Amino acid sequence: MKPAYFEFQNAVKLLCGQNALERIPDELRHLEAERPLLLTDAVLLRLGMVAMVQDTMRAEGCAPAATFSDIPVDSSLSVVNRIAAVYRESGCDSMVAVGGGSVIDSAKGARLVLSHDTDDILAISGIENLRCGRHIPFIVVPTTAGTGSECTGVAVIRNEEQGIKMEFLSPFVEPDVAVLDARMTLRLPARATAATGADALCHAIEAATCLQSNPLSSAYCHAAIQLISANIIRAVQHGSDADARLNMALAATMAGIAFSNSMVGAVHAIGHALGGVCHVPHGEAMGILMPHVLRYNLPAAAESYARLLPEMVGWEKAAATPAQMRGEALVQAVTDLLGQLHASAGIPLRLSEAGVAEQQLARVAETAVNDGALIVNPRAMSVQQVLDLLRGAL
Template sequence: MPEYFEFKLPAKILSGAGALEHIAHELEGLGAHAPMLMSDAGLVRFGVAGQVKAAMEGSGCHPAAEFYDVPADSSIQVVNQAADLFRRSGCDSLVAVGGGSVLDTAKGVGMVLAQGTEDLRQNMGCEALPRGQHIPYVAIPTTAGTGSEATLVAVIADPDRQVKMEFISYHLLPDVAVLDPRMTRTLPPRVTAATGMDTLCHAVEAASCLQRNPISDAFAEKAIGLVMAHLTDAVDDGDNLAARQGMANASLLAGAAFSNSMVGLVHAIGHALGGVCRVPHGEAMNILLPAVMRYNLPKCAERYGELLLPLAGPEIYAATPAPERPMAAIQAIEGLRGRLAQTCKLPARLRDTGKVQESDFDAVIARALNDGAIIVNPREAGANDIRALLQEVW
């Protein structure tokens, strides 16, 4: 635990049934009256973006522009196009409805506008962006996984260079995060499960990495308990709004935790699997988390033992002898993973994704070793360690 730490979560959080109907009031409080509504074509097709628009208009706030061309992996070009539409339409604020790609695109648009630039490339730099012009930003997540509504990170692709750029700045954090259970109601079971395991991984790694602090611990531990209480219910019954709300709250809490502490080796390898083999991020987290926790046990046994409390509840925690608690914590996660494999066939091994070959391991290892998340993992990992982990989950 560090002797000094910093923690920031400036967003006002609107959580619960009817949260959408409060957006107009929040924009007015931010001095904004001409928002640009951003989403993607799929959410328009399924009526999710329309729900948000209707809620805003029902409260007297009409979007001055609408941008629905955000792809699954957003890019510099998309950010620049949206920023151009914002300027031409006389907009003064951003309302983004979607998963991580949409929310990160909105962060990119905010960067371009705040800095008065024409191209996102002009804003490249880590934690170096000045505040610039304030562009009010309301984030409305439609998955309970990325936590982008509570993080200071935006990942945006540069297709010309075939790289994903990571922008980090406290100025990227939204002014308002809207967690309404209606926004995740249409998520299919497998996506619900995968994004939920992403949330759990954010929380476990945030609670055990080298930069953890007392506040991030509190957020992460609460997120873990919410995932264990609500994820299977949300997977089994997408119309269970209490479970959907619990997972939305968990995602935000975990996002705030890792945004202020960081993640670790699960994410380093998971990012590499996504980049090299296109393994969906949540599936990679589900596959890797127990194996990496076992790898970290020599450094994290005491901490994992403490996490058994939110993972399994006070009765099991009290009944489990202290030396057995670390493995019991891992087993609790494996139990959840087993239930998800049965109900929605969420893969628990790399071979089951259909996207990874053992011949990919060298490229995955090279990328994982260069991923920033590996720096704060509680136990150092080299190429041979990562190879052994990949073989273990193969």
């Protein structure tokens, strides 16, 4: 159904497929950049993934002016401010981020700091309150297929002091170019493939069913869910299958475009809190919470869940399911898929398996109700309702 009013924006140029990496220097030249700061993390550096990007950039005449690899799994406000300082000290004129959600979101945060000429990202926090600022050319190379951050106007950054994950929302957060090259995800371990894939699936489902959903974002959601359900098990079980890898990367990007324009919902609100308070990896939190939250939302979202069923299980199965059962069937199909991922890759299905203790739940619930993603969830949620849901997932 068309909402009374909606907005849609995506200005990211996508380079997808063969030799996509080798095209980065040409893109930088078009963006009038010569001295990029390469941002990544220590694991990717050790695995040689960064060397692959550095070598191709050097070979095509645009070597990074500096490399910053001290980005932890959960990035933080202080890391963002440090990246901005390194950028200034090294005389850089652009950024290339190679990594997963943490690296990309840290880069986005640092770019905000630099383009608004401040020293502290907290000074510019808010929703759609930012002016465009100074343009800093920004290319992103995702090494996971999940966050979709390469195409979103959102940066999620951990506030270490408050133990929360903060969201920075602005269309000016979007990168200029996103590079999807199967070579960058071929070595992703099965468990990380499963967890990040669950994140992408969650983006697509929540973006299609939340209060901010709109026809354009929904189109991306449907396409993303179809690609994920057809490729995720293959990508987990046969990591070297380049076709499955690229399909997953594309699905994650499409789901990212979708939720960037229609937000997410309670799975993300609670998941952010679990990450901030208990350090549960984001994708794993999504996998654990999704069945519980989808079931909670079912009374308000059955129709929109039903519309997604064909993408999840195929048209024949969906058509064979009675119309009034399709919403429930979608929830069951998601639960079954997560069970398969648990069996093949060992992603946790319970909070206790992820190391969460009962006494942490109250703080998670109190944090979750203050997360912006909750405002567009199809059903309202109080602290007690979040707590009940968390206990059910423990």
